[in-house]
Amino acid sequence: MSLRPCRHCGHNVHQQTTDCPNCGGPTPGLTTEERTRSGLMLAALLALVIVPMAVLFYGCISAFAG
Numbered sequence: 001m002s003l004r005p006c007r008h009c010g011h012n013v014h015q016q017t018t019d020c021p022n023c024g025g026p027t028p029g030l031t032t033e034e035r036t037r038s039g040l041m042l043a044a045l046l047a048l049v050i051v052p053m054a055v056l057f058y059g060c061i062s063a064f065a066g
């Protein structure tokens, strides 16, 4: 675990912590860029799950339809 200055108040916090223990700010250990990137990662992950499921579902429908 690495310590980083809180982006709200500058208090040293763990990078992965969700709330600053000093000022209560959200995700104090992440920069805005990192927050955006993790959001994109989540979207990509969702797409990786949803797209194959949709293809599989479509395949089942096609199999039933003959």
Ligand SMILES: [Zn+2]
Binding pocket: 006, 007, 008, 009, 010, 011, 020, 021, 022, 023, 024, 025, 028
């Ligand atoms: Zn803070």
